[in-house]
Amino acid sequence: MQLSREQMLGAYRQMKVIREFEERLHVEIQKGEIAGFTHLYSGQEAVAVGVCEQLTDGDYIISTHRGHGHCIAKGCDVKGMMREIYGSAEGLCKGKGGSMHIADVDKGMLGANGIVGAGAPIAVGAAISAKLDGQGRVSVAFSGDGACNQGTTFEAMNLAVVVKAPCIFLFENNHYSEHTGVDYAVATSGDIASRAEAFGMKVWRGNGSDFFAVTEVMREVLEYVRAGNGPAAVELDTERFFGHFEGDPQRYRGPGELDRIRAERDCLEAFRTRVTEAKLLEGADLDQVDAEVMQMIEASVAEARSAPRPTAADVLTDVYISY
Amino acid sequence: MAKMQLREAINLTLHQEMERDPSVIVLGEDIVGGMGTAGGPEAIGGIWKTTAGLYEKFGAGRVIDTPISESAIIGAAAGAALAGKRPVAELMFADFVGVCLDQIWNQMAKFRYMFGGKSRCPAVIRIAYGAGRNAGPQHSQSVYGLMTAIPGLKVVIPSSPAEAKGLLTQAIRDDDPVLFFEPKALYATRGDVPEEEYVIPFGHARLVREGSDVTIVTCGQLVGTAATAADRLAQQGIGCDVIDLRTTSPLDEEAILDSVETTGRLVVLDENPPRCGLAADIAAMVGEKAFAALRAPVSMVTPPHTPVPFAVELERAYLPDAERVEAAVTQLLGYRGSAPR
Numbered sequence: 142m143q144l145s146r147e148q149m150l151g152a153y154r155q156m157k158v159i160r161e162f163e164e165r166l167h168v169e170i171q172k173g174e175i176a177g178f179t180h181l182y183s184g185q186e187a188v189a190v191g192v193c194e195q196l197t198d199g200d201y202i203i204s205t206h207r208g209h210g211h212c213i214a215k216g217c218d219v220k221g222m223m224r225e226i227y228g229s230a231e232g233l234c235k236g237k238g239g240s241m242h243i244a245d246v247d248k249g250m251l252g253a254n255g256i257v258g259a260g261a262p263i264a265v266g267a268a269i270s271a272k273l274d275g276q277g278r279v280s281v282a283f284s285g286d287g288a289c290n291q292g293t294t295f296e297a298m299n300l301a302v303v304v305k306a307p308c309i310f311l312f313e314n315n316h317y318s319e320h321t322g323v324d325y326a327v328a329t330s331g332d333i334a335s336r337a338e339a340f341g342m343k344v345w346r347g348n349g350s351d352f353f354a355v356t357e358v359m360r361e362v363l364e365y366v367r368a369g370n371g372p373a374a375v376e377l378d379t380e381r382f383f384g385h386f387e388g389d390p391q392r393y394r395g396p397g398e399l400d401r402i403r404a405e406r407d408c409l410e411a412f413r414t415r416v417t418e419a420k421l422l423e424g425a426d427l428d429q430v431d432a433e434v435m436q437m438i439e440a441s442v443a444e445a446r447s448a449p450r451p452t453a454a455d456v457l458t459d460v461y462i463s464y
Numbered sequence: 465m466a467k468m469q470l471r472e473a474i475n476l477t478l479h480q481e482m483e484r485d486p487s488v489i490v491l492g493e494d495i496v497g498g499m500g501t502a503g504g505p506e507a508i509g510g511i512w513k514t515t516a517g518l519y520e521k522f523g524a525g526r527v528i529d530t531p532i533s534e535s536a537i538i539g540a541a542a543g544a545a546l547a548g549k550r551p552v553a554e555l556m557f558a559d560f561v562g563v564c565l566d567q568i569w570n571q572m573a574k575f576r577y578m579f580g581g582k583s584r585c586p587a588v589i590r591i592a593y594g595a596g597r598n599a600g601p602q603h604s605q606s607v608y609g610l611m612t613a614i615p616g617l618k619v620v621i622p623s624s625p626a627e628a629k630g631l632l633t634q635a636i637r638d639d640d641p642v643l644f645f646e647p648k649a650l651y652a653t654r655g656d657v658p659e660e661e662y663v664i665p666f667g668h669a670r671l672v673r674e675g676s677d678v679t680i681v682t683c684g685q686l687v688g689t690a691a692t693a694a695d696r697l698a699q700q701g702i703g704c705d706v707i708d709l710r711t712t713s714p715l716d717e718e719a720i721l722d723s724v725e726t727t728g729r730l731v732v733l734d735e736n737p738p739r740c741g742l743a744a745d746i747a748a749m750v751g752e753k754a755f756a757a758l759r760a761p762v763s764m765v766t767p768p769h770t771p772v773p774f775a776v777e778l779e780r781a782y783l784p785d786a787e788r789v790e791a792a793v794t795q796l797l798g799y800r801g802s803a804p805r
Binding site: 201203232233234235236237238242244245246247251252254255256259261262263264265266267268269270271272273280292293296297299300303304458459460461462464 | 489491525526528530531533535536537538539540541542543544545546547548549551566567570571574575576577578579580581582583615616618640667713714715
């Protein structure tokens with residue numbers, strides 16, 4: 142599939158926004174300004190962007206506790222997200238959700254989700270709704286190699302096949318479920334896609350560190366699912382550049398592992414090399430995007446720091462029964 | 465007005481609401497029944513017969529017979545609701561809430577609040593509940609008390625066919641997640657039901673009997689038990705207000721407090737176990753807000769703190785009956801010799 146210059150620049154920008162959003166959070170969290178638990182998506186950008194660039198606002202996604210990348214890729218307001226993570230009253234969820242629960246239903250983003258494996262059944266429900274509407278819309282359940290061990294994920298896959306729901310089970314295999322290796326925890330020798338296959342689904346596998354590979358796989362998958370063939374599953378191999386959560390000492394990593402995956406499996410670097418070597422884009426084009434993104438992230442942090450804080454009275458808003 | 469069973473009132477409501485609003489869909493185990501069998505679809509129409517005829521009329525797109533996968537059923541209802549549908553999911557037995565609790569309390573109950581008020585989750589979960597059919601420890605529990613404790617859910621328990629129809633219509637049209645507990649022991653109970661559409665708003669209790677001596681607060685299948693007790697007590701000259709809560713969340717505190725202000729005595733009759741339950745909750749609320757009006761301690765009439773037993777004799781001993789309610793009322797009237805006003 143040939144991407145236009147604008148499409149490539151747009152995709153690179155989205156990946157860069159996710160990367161710098163996360164790298165900046167990593168720095169800011171250490172300053173103690175951000176409360177709670179945060180799980181960063183750095184390293185996996187090509188998956189979220191490779192998938193979501195081919196979706197519309199009418200398509201649905203549901204995400205995980207590691208959800209910032211999916212939110213950004215699906216079009217959530219980045220500054221609103223930063224305000225949310227800082228706990229502002231003007232955050233995307235008014236400071237009620239925080240990092241693990243960012244959602245924007247108008248954009249088809251049905252929420253990051255703090256419960257591992259909870260998303261897949263919800264995605265099937267959105268897919269059932271989309272099927273009834275008959276407009277070829279789809280629903281994507283992002284799950285990790287951790288969620289693939291939850292019974293909810295199995296139930297969701299079976300139900301989707303039974304009712305032929307246009308649902309895509311998108312497994313991001315970053316090799317760690319929290320602090321446990323995939324070869325230990327996923328009994329099918331670390332192979333997630335074969336499980337989906339066992340439920341009767343057509344499956345795809347790909348390199349989640351290569352935006353173009355993801356794009357190619359998703360083009361096929363989306364064509365298949367939008368055509369009414371029922372659900373499909375995709376397993377993408379990727380890397381998590383940070384720990385499970387911010388503050389995780391990552392003692393489970395091998396010697397030099399973090400340096401190695403940053404050097405060898407950085408999807409942004411791979412993108413840059415590919416497009417400049419093929420003379421699809423100039424390095425200067427990407428440098429300009431980088432500069433714009435850095436400026437935007439800087440502005441979003443500055444805004445979030447001074448954004449209005451919620452008041453005690455806000456605890457009682459957005460409820461439908463008060464006692 | 466037509467005489468019909470509670471199950472028929474539910475079925476009529478589902479037909480009417482699906483007819484009225486194409487966004488209403490239903491899903492659950494065996495709600496069509498017989499899928500993939502020689503007997504074919506509609507072999508049973510739901511184990512409670514509450515969904516009979518829907519598949520034939522509205523088709524497989526809106527009447528979704530699911531595998532036995534409670535988490536997927538409730539999760540799918542949550543997702544369909546976020547995507548703009550009005551799903552009515554059937555959970556075959558209230559006990560199965562344990563299988564899919566995450567989707568109820570961590571997911572649908574929290575969406576509106578944790579997403580900053582920008583999403584709606586208009587899902588209904590219809591749940592058959594209650595003891596009295598010798599279904600044993602895993603098919604007889606009430607569970608509505610546990611669910612009432614969860615912020616973000618509306619909890620509805622109808623007590624008659626007409627109540628079921630009005631409350632279910634409201635549940636389906638409501639923009640928030642509703643757990644609709646159907647007393648399975650009353651599925652075959654008949655009553656007058658208006659055939660036209662009507663809604664019973666949530667949070668408004670119903671006064672089933674009127675009397676000035678003691679207030680009996682209850683809901684669901686025990687409304688009949690309370691009414692029986694009140695009728696017998698009336699023959700002895702003792703008057704009871706019997707309040708059918710209809711919904712435990714929202715709770716009509718005003719109806720309870722108004723009555724207690726008059727009677728000064730309260731019996732809470734509940735089918736849940738006694739600890740941290742609905743009866744204790746209402747007793748505490750009245751203690752906090754109407755202490756001065758009380759002329760006797762609040763009496764909680766509940767099952768014991770045990771699972772629901774199977775054998776006929778055991779289950780009979782477990783479930784509060786009219787005699788226990790009468791005894792509680794009599795005891796309150798005898799408290800420190802206080803007599804009816």
